[in-house]
Amino acid sequence: MKRTLFITLTALCFAAAIFAAPAAAAAEEIIITGSTTVLPVMQKAGEAFMAADPGISLSISGGGSGNGIKALNEGLCQVAMSSRDIKESERKEGKGKGVNAVRTAIAVDALVPVVHPDNPVKNLTVEQLRGIYAGRITKWKEVGGKDENIVMISRDSSSGTFETWQELIMAPDRTAPSALSQASNGAVVQAVAGNRRAVGYIGFGYLNPSVKKINVNGLEATAESALSRKWPIARELYVFTNGAPAGAVKKLTDYLLDPQKGQKAVAETGYIPLSGK
Amino acid sequence: MPVASLRRETAVRRILAVIAGCSLLFLGMIMLFLFIEGLPLFSTVSVSDFLSGMFWYPTSEPPEFGIFPMLVASCAVTLTASAFAIPLGVMTAVWLTEVARPGVRRICKPLIEMTAALPSVVIGFFGMVVAAPLLQDLFDLDSGLNLFTASLMLAFMSVPTICSVAEDALFAVPASLRAASLALGATRRETTVRVVIPAAFSGIGTACMLGMSRSIGETMVVLMTAGGAGILPGSLFDPVRPIPSVIAAETAEASFRGEHYRALFAVGIVLFLFTLAFNLAARHISEKNSAGGR
Numbered sequence: 001m002k003r004t005l006f007i008t009l010t011a012l013c014f015a016a017a018i019f020a021a022p023a024a025a026a027a028e029e030i031i032i033t034g035s036t037t038v039l040p041v042m043q044k045a046g047e048a049f050m051a052a053d054p055g056i057s058l059s060i061s062g063g064g065s066g067n068g069i070k071a072l073n074e075g076l077c078q079v080a081m082s083s084r085d086i087k088e089s090e091r092k093e094g095k096g097k098g099v100n101a102v103r104t105a106i107a108v109d110a111l112v113p114v115v116h117p118d119n120p121v122k123n124l125t126v127e128q129l130r131g132i133y134a135g136r137i138t139k140w141k142e143v144g145g146k147d148e149n150i151v152m153i154s155r156d157s158s159s160g161t162f163e164t165w166q167e168l169i170m171a172p173d174r175t176a177p178s179a180l181s182q183a184s185n186g187a188v189v190q191a192v193a194g195n196r197r198a199v200g201y202i203g204f205g206y207l208n209p210s211v212k213k214i215n216v217n218g219l220e221a222t223a224e225s226a227l228s229r230k231w232p233i234a235r236e237l238y239v240f241t242n243g244a245p246a247g248a249v250k251k252l253t254d255y256l257l258d259p260q261k262g263q264k265a266v267a268e269t270g271y272i273p274l275s276g277k
Numbered sequence: 278m279p280v281a282s283l284r285r286e287t288a289v290r291r292i293l294a295v296i297a298g299c300s301l302l303f304l305g306m307i308m309l310f311l312f313i314e315g316l317p318l319f320s321t322v323s324v325s326d327f328l329s330g331m332f333w334y335p336t337s338e339p340p341e342f343g344i345f346p347m348l349v350a351s352c353a354v355t356l357t358a359s360a361f362a363i364p365l366g367v368m369t370a371v372w373l374t375e376v377a378r379p380g381v382r383r384i385c386k387p388l389i390e391m392t393a394a395l396p397s398v399v400i401g402f403f404g405m406v407v408a409a410p411l412l413q414d415l416f417d418l419d420s421g422l423n424l425f426t427a428s429l430m431l432a433f434m435s436v437p438t439i440c441s442v443a444e445d446a447l448f449a450v451p452a453s454l455r456a457a458s459l460a461l462g463a464t465r466r467e468t469t470v471r472v473v474i475p476a477a478f479s480g481i482g483t484a485c486m487l488g489m490s491r492s493i494g495e496t497m498v499v500l501m502t503a504g505g506a507g508i509l510p511g512s513l514f515d516p517v518r519p520i521p522s523v524i525a526a527e528t529a530e531a532s533f534r535g536e537h538y539r540a541l542f543a544v545g546i547v548l549f550l551f552t553l554a555f556n557l558a559a560r561h562i563s564e565k566n567s568a569g570g571r
Binding site (some may be wrong): 061182 | 332334413507525533535
């Protein structure tokens with residue numbers, strides 16, 4: 001009987017601890033939702049941010065850029081992550097509800113096509129890349145390489161990288177179903193490094209000597225060409241707030257833009273930091 | 278004292294019943310959850326479009342949810358894996374019971390059963406890093422990540438299951454049957470092929486079904502080695518995307534309760550029905566076995 005009592009008491013204590021903890025920490029909560037492309041940066045930076053400032057707790061979720069902006073307009077979140085600019089229709093909708101969406105760029109997402117180091121192909125145009133991934137160009141010979149099949153390696157269709165590629169290279173076509181899909185940037189690098197006929201695309205931060213980067217439209221992929229927006233497969237990643245960031249939200253955006261803090265998380269997740277800005 | 282110990286016994290019995298009930302309840306609720314989350318998809322996508330659609334573009338506008346290539350991929354991978362695993366597993370079992378000396382058997386059987394404990398991610402990694410490049414160079418393939426490699430790795434996984442269950446079935450064949458056959462002048466080979474194997478046939482069938490259900494539900498191995506191209510395979514060396522790998526690769530990114538999320542749960546329902554069918558078949562065969570044995 002005593003033992004039962006003891007167990008019950010312990011359980012009650014645990015329950016109390018579980019329910020009480022959020023209540024105590026909920027002094028200030030920032031709800032963040034939106035693009036799954038921005039999500040890993042926010043998660044990485046968010047963890048460090050919360051550790052540095054225990055008074056503010058972040059609730060971070062994905063759901064896509066459109067859903068994030070919608071949530072901001074409806075007052076369901078304070079910060080919307082987005083991998084694209086706000087649409088005029090969305091801005092109007094927000095105005096109608098008294099929400100003035102303000103954009104803050106936090107990183108640049110740039111993708112690089114890569115091939116096996118033995119592949120003689122150095123340059124591809126955007127049209128050629130689209131043709132390859134749509135399944136119209138199937139031999140390396142057609143783009144100046146060897147007489148071999150092209151093995152295209154893509155990402156699974158729900159990843160942010162896939163979406164970027166789709167938007168900036170493929171649209172209005174779609175990636176052919178015959179593309180091999182890999183679950184991460186790292187897996188694409190490994191697959192391309194192990195296959196002389198393969199082509200893949202990865203985030204800037206994942207380039208390494210085991211694969212060869214391809215120039216697009218004669219332009220070399222460098223952090224400079226991506227930051228200057230010359231690189232054709234790059235886009236800025238944003239957070240949107242209602243009005244200019246203020247209070248706890250301002251602390252968060254300042255943290256994200258700090259070259260020593262948030263921008264480090266940007267680089268670590270494979271995106272290009274907004275250096276010197 | 279007797280009263281107290283009796284009381285304790287009923288208490289223990291009740292606690293066990295509650296624990297057993299809990300695990301059943303949780304499993305039932307997981308199943309219920311699967312259906313609650315998956316079925317609403319069919320208010321926007323018809324069941325026939327879902328099952329026979331050729332394209333899976335869950336994030337494009339408008340999205341397309343066709344899983345036919347994945348269904349074919351799952352079946353193809355399972356059948357090919359079984360083509361390797363069933364002969365290997367059953368013949369190993371026959372060798373263990375009928376040919377190997379008891380000492381050898383005592384060492385080999387636990388060894389084989391131990392390989393069943395190899396984590397699937399290890400087998401998948403081996404397939405990706407060792408087997409795939411090897412096969413790619415050997416057969417001059419476009420990619421080593423394909424149906425064949427995935428099947429080979431799945432066969433690795435199901436051989437121990439098939440072998441161990443089939444071995445139990447063969448071992449359970451009464452010694453009197455063997456003795457009678459030998460006494461009638463049959464050789465050992467004839468006894469094995471004509472008497473022992475037919476007597477254990479349904480047990481061997483159960484073994485095969487369990488092995489196949491393990492292959493079809495296996496996720497990590499196919500995710501890592503099948504290549505993940507959503508096409509109908511034209512040859513053994515084409516990349517494919519079996520059902521479990523789709524769920525594993527996309528669930529984390531699907532927006533909660535969105536159409537994509539529902540579609541993945543609907544895919545889960547299909548997979549669930551598949552494995553359920555295999556397990557029911559296995560049970561049916563083994564029940565027939567125990568009824569016929571008596």
